[in-house]
Amino acid sequence: MLTLLFSCNQEAKDINLDEEIGTSDFIKAFKPVELPVQFKQDYFEKKESDSNYIKSSVVSKFIPDSIFKNELGKTKDAKFYRKGSYAAEETGEIYLFLTAEKKEKRYAYVICFDKDEMFKTGMLLSEKSSNPTVTYDGSLDKRLTITKLKNSSIGTGKAYYNKSVYVYNTEGVFTLILTESNEPVVEKEVFNPIDTLPMTQALSGNYAQDKKNFVAIRDGGKNGKLLFFINVDKYGKSCTGSLRGDITQVKPKVFQYNKADDHCILEFTFSSSGLQVKELEACGNHRSVRCSFDGRFSKQRKKNKK
Structure with missing residues (x-):
């Protein structure tokens, strides 16, 4: 659900044509929306409007490719669409919502800039499921709380869910504040990223x-x-x-x-x-x-x- 608020005072530049664009122009290209913003599975069944299209080369100027790497790999072959923006009244950070398509895959992201329009962080909000027994739901509510929900079912008809709740903090990161799930626990070995490095010193x-x-x-x-x-x-x-x-x-x-x-x-x-x-x-x-x-x-x- 996206509710757009149109501004008649400023005309945004065409960020796909104008090479002389700055971060402010990029942000203004996302029309303000009211909260809550939500991306459910039925959203991904709709065709995106060409008027919201953003070239991947433009996105890469203002948002690091690392935000999209896990889902999209290289972004040059992806199509991006701007879905709205919201500026927090008290703290001033700016949330941008955009979707990405690559072949049959579709994703929704939330990107955060601080009050000085400096990029801070971003995360996957929701995605189109390729599994008919799994659905994803992502939202930003009026309390500026991000909720990511995965619902799944198995042959017996039992329903499972996995919910994660985040907030943006003043350090410029999304902090996980709550997790809830009734999914079966699958034990995984913790990956130690420095495991193979030398340990010849006495305290190593x-x-x-x-x-x-x-x-x-x-x-x-x-x-x-x-x-x-x-x-x-x-x-x-x-x-x-x-x-x-x-x-x-x-x-x-x-x-x-x-x-x-x-x-x-x-x-x-x-x-x-x-x-x-x-x-x-x-x-x-x-x-x-x-x-x-x-x-x-x-x-x-x-x-x-x-």
Whole structure:
């Protein structure tokens, strides 16, 4: 459901023809809409209007291709359509809604620019399902809450759902604030992105509580530096999160993650038996709201190479 609000005061440039366009022109090309905005399965059965078409080369000027990579791969063969915009009254961020088509696939995205019209983030909102037993629904409501819903059914007629709720925060990211599901739990092995990196230094190694709650420490490129990856998944999925980065030694056997553009500060204290992690400043951008990276992790024996 999209309700358009037309403005007669300003005439938007044709962003597909005018090469001298800026971010402001790009945003103005999306007509203002009222909330809620919702993309259900029946939406994707409708033909898009050519008047809303945007060249993929224009989209790439203002929105990173990485936003669309998982679904579209290369965007040059995709068709994009502008579906509206909404500017938050209090905080000023601007939400753009656009759809993309590639062959038989169709997707809806929400893209966010800050009040200064700087691109901040974006995410897949909904998509056309190729499975008749699965439907997707995505929306932004009047509270500026993004809800993504997947409904599915199996041969027995039992219905399943998986709901994720997000909000945009002042750090320029969409934060997951709620997950609900009655889907059967399928255990998956957690991918450790630094698993194969060298761990020859004394403190390097794997520290764990269990298979889903662990810290991987690997050699750093300089003295007093180490690489880390931490993953937490506990309390029945109500506390999940992960973070990868560099840590710097601040005193003997104590290291900190303290990145200039990230309000999160983590302290890693090593001992002969393991590692203690403590959040010195909240790391909410990297984990669930009612959650923490805090914890003690036991050091695992290094596997001998054959």
